Amino acid sequence: MTIPSAPRRSVLRALAVSVALVGGAIPASGTAASAEPPGTYTLTINHLDRAGRATADYLTGVHGLSGPNAGKSVKPHDASGTTTVRLPRGRYALDSALHKSEPADGVDWIVQPRLDLDRDTTVTVDARTTAAVDVRPPDPAAKLYVGMMLAEITHNGVTHHPNVSTGGAELRVAHLGPAAEPGSVRQWFDGHWEAGKGVYSLGYAFTGDRALTGLTRHPARRDLATVRVGAAATPGTSGYANVFVTPSAGPTVGYGGTVKTPGTATHFVTPERGTWDFMYATRDASGATARRYHADGVRVRAGETTSLTFDNAVFGPDLTGRPGAVREGRRISVDLPLLADGEGHTSVERAPDETVSFTLHRDGVPVAPEASAPGRAAFTVPPGRAAHRLTGTARRTGAPGTATRVTSVWTFASATTAGPTPLPLSAVRFSPGLSLTGTAPAGTALRIPVTVQGAAANGRTRSLTVSTSTDGGATWTRLPVTRGAVTFRNPPADTGVSLRAELTDTDGNTLTQTTVDAYRTR
Structure with missing residues (x-):
């Protein structure tokens, strides 16, 4: 098996490691032959340390890839260094981590991707066969944060992911046994080092029919x-x-x-x-x-x-990779972030000071929402064609700053559909050059690029106007859109600048999008 691995991005993605418990394994010792199920064989595993001596310091896993034990694992151990287990006929993968009681003494990881058990078999796991994993960044002062060697062994539709990790101890690895089928063994090493100039993340992947015996990489x-x-x-x-x-x-x-x-x-x-x-x-x-x-x-x-x-301004709606709203039959489903950051990144969590809501009117009559979640809503409307007005509002009620209120109002005609059909929503993205505090210098001219997304993108905009406000949206000043941008002379320091876009697409659908305190001056 493996030394327990360090957690991979606990909020990023869980490590998919096969940890199925023993199934169909029978201890080899103390069992009468007459009581043994037919078609089972004794697997004997010897463990030798770097001096060639039998050792009890190991973690070994035998993982079924075909036969009755496909997808099941057994972890035999005996303090003598020799362990036996009876298993049904089939293809197995074996991996063993030989280690001293102190992690700093290093780990020898040996992988046998192909173990065809069709007779009584003896395998010797020998630390003397391993070679070093010598991967290091160009900065000699960098300190290893964590490293992991992982294999992906696939046979007959079954995949197993044995792995071993290190926090700085020497890691040595080796292949054991015959080659498997071409391309059935994938293996990679990933390590992360911290240094004064930054973090080095070095990763290398390999595909073939054998596990790695050693690895050397010294990138410049x-x-x-x-x-x-x-x-x-x-x-x-x-x-x-x-x-x-x-x-x-x-x-x-x-x-x-x-x-x-x-x-x-x-x-x-x-x-x-x-x-x-x-x-x-x-x-x-x-x-x-x-x-x-x-x-x-x-x-x-x-x-x-x-x-x-x-997490920088200008925050607002974003339609990258999504239609924003879909109609299927009489049901209208909305999935549209209203507070994507200045580069279009969407938060998967809502801050405590944020509220987001959607309302829908059909021919001027409000439609009650049947489901609601941050950035999402669902409505069931009467059948037939009608004019719709969808309004999305996001508010930040905490400390005053950027995007204290974002409102988008879309109008469009829609009828009952036979299947999922995107609704003609648009969004406008504002991309001024701002500091990492979401601010721009007071009293200077600021160019603000304007990008249209969704139904009105790619030449399908009939009209587009952009306005600014410096009094929280009480009054607005229209700016000409020239070559995809507007230019605005910033007001005195510590003033919130609000932005509004109004557009109509070539089919007559409209959008009015307002961001109060889109950015501030300094």
Whole structure:
């Protein structure tokens, strides 16, 4: 089996490790042959340490891949170093972690991906066959936070994920036994190191018919990609946030650390591991999670820098990857974040000071909601075609700051549908260059890019107007939209600037979107 692994991104994704209990295993000793079920065989496993001596310091798992024990596991152990167990005929995978009582003495992990049990069989797990996992970042002062070696062994539709982790002890690994089928063994190593200049996350993946015997990787800085995570300081947060990073592919271990807000966390990652997932969590004054964002599948390239900023203005509706509302028959379902941050990241949690609600009118008559959740609602409307007005409102009632109120009003015609049909909603994104406190310099001209999403995107906008307010939305001033942006001269310091967009698409559907205190001046 394995040394217990460090938790991978406890709020990111749970490690999918096979831990099925024993099924169909029969102790080999003290059992009369006449009482043994037919088609079972004795498996004897010898365990030897780095000096070639029998050892009791091991964790061994035998995992069924085919036959009666497919998907089941047994963990035999005997203090003599030799253990026996009777198992039904079938294909198994075996892995064994040999270790001293002190973790600092190191771990030898041996994986046999193919063990065909069709007769009495003896296997020797020998630590002297292993080779070092020598993976390290270019900064010699970096300290290992956690590392994990994980295998994925697949046969006959059954998959097993043995793994071993290390927090700094020497890790040595080896393949044992015959080769399995081509491509049936995947294996990867992921490690995370902390350094003064940032966090190094190095990952390497392999596919073949054998487990790894040793691994050496010493990447230079030019071999790595840089991801800079901007941590905004929004009103009501505590002055620090949590950043978690993990490879997108495969169950594995991730890194979790803190960053001061406003501030920047720098991560160096290996592009060959594929895309990377980032999770960002703000904390309120009590230290509890206020908002939690995900940026999954971030693509990186060696030598290049990618920037991600979380929890910064301008907050507002976002339709990236979603229609916002769908009608199926008489039912209208709404799934639309109203407080996506300036880069479109959507919080999967609602802060205590936030309220979000949706209302629907059909031909001017309110429709009672039948279900409601943050960012979601459902309504059942009478059959037939009618004019609809959907209103979404989000409020922040805590410390005054950015996006104290966001309101979107959509109008559209809709009739009963035969199946799920997206409704023609649009959204407008404002993207000014702001500091990590959601502010812009007072008295300066600020260019604010304007992007249309949804039904009115890609040339389907008939009209679009943008207005600003510096008195909380009491009065508005219209600005011309030129080449996808408006330009606004900022008011005196510590003033909230509100933004409003009004558009009509080419089919006559409309949107009025208002963000009170979209950003502030400093």
